[in-house]
Amino acid sequence: MAESIIVVRDVRVELSGTPILRGVDLTVARGDIVAVVGVNGVGKSTLLRCLAGIQPPGSGEVSVFDRPPADDSDFWRDVILVGDEPAWYPGLTVREHLELMHAVHRSSRLEVGTILEVFGLAGRRDMAPPTLSTGQRQRLSLAMALLRPSRLLLLDEPERGLDATFRRRLATMLTEYAAAGGAVVMATHDLDFARATHARQITLEAAA
Numbered sequence: 001m002a003e004s005i006i007v008v009r010d011v012r013v014e015l016s017g018t019p020i021l022r023g024v025d026l027t028v029a030r031g032d033i034v035a036v037v038g039v040n041g042v043g044k045s046t047l048l049r050c051l052a053g054i055q056p057p058g059s060g061e062v063s064v065f066d067r068p069p070a071d072d073s074d075f076w077r078d079v080i081l082v083g084d085e086p087a088w089y090p091g092l093t094v095r096e097h098l099e100l101m102h103a104v105h106r107s108s109r110l111e112v113g114t115i116l117e118v119f120g121l122a123g124r125r126d127m128a129p130p131t132l133s134t135g136q137r138q139r140l141s142l143a144m145a146l147l148r149p150s151r152l153l154l155l156d157e158p159e160r161g162l163d164a165t166f167r168r169r170l171a172t173m174l175t176e177y178a179a180a181g182g183a184v185v186m187a188t189h190d191l192d193f194a195r196a197t198h199a200r201q202i203t204l205e206a207a208a
């Protein structure tokens with residue numbers, strides 16, 4: 001059986017006294033792509049935050065790479081969370097944001113020039129991220145994530161703001177990432193996008 005990267009057993013989370021997650025189970029192995037779906041407010045982002053070690057479960061077990069996820073540098077060397085828009089570095093261009101990631105992570109998966117082309121940002125390389133469109137900023141967030149080496153991608157609505165053509169390209173990139181041995185867990189509202197990645201779907205139900 002494939003090595004499990006994530007094991008979630010009977011997880012419960014309450015926020016401000018309201019049950020958000022209850023009895024959630026999930027196992028993710030190398031090469032898996034899992035799409036977490038469900039209505040607004042059902043707890044998809046909360047589950048991703050549990051997997052990222054940002055939201056401790058009230059009860060139950062969460063294990064990522066054989067230990068409880070911890071918000072520390074060892075953990076983030078293997079794991080990438082793409083959620084809310086990152087804080088951009090004032091004064092740095094699109095290309096410089098990517099070069100920064102490239103410089104910090106010695107074994108980048110792609111060269112900066114290549115990733116600018118793949119993510120359709122070559123024509124915007126000298127612009128400041130805040131001056132990009134919503135979809136272009138999302139492309140840059142994903143480009144910075146996929147540039148660096150990792151073993152697990154946690155993606156909160158990665159399709160947000162992306163046009164149909166780029167959604168298909170991203171689906172292919174995620175499929176290739178998983179085929180190379182990585183694992184992906186993503187919250188999404190786009191079932192066509194989820195199907196394009198051949199993701200296993202899990203549907204969260206309201207806890208209350």
Ligand SMILES: Nc1ncnc2c1ncn2[C@@H]1O[C@H](COP(=O)(O)OP(=O)(O)OP(=O)(O)O)[C@@H](O)[C@H]1O
Binds near residue numbers: 045
């Ligand atoms: N700090 C908090 N205190 C109380 N309730 C919270 C807090 N943060 C989030 N919630 C509630 O938790 C629930 C789950 O939120 P979450 O963002 O995980 O949902 P989601 O499934 O990702 O939603 P969406 O599809 O809209 O992105 C929501 O009802 C939200 O109002």
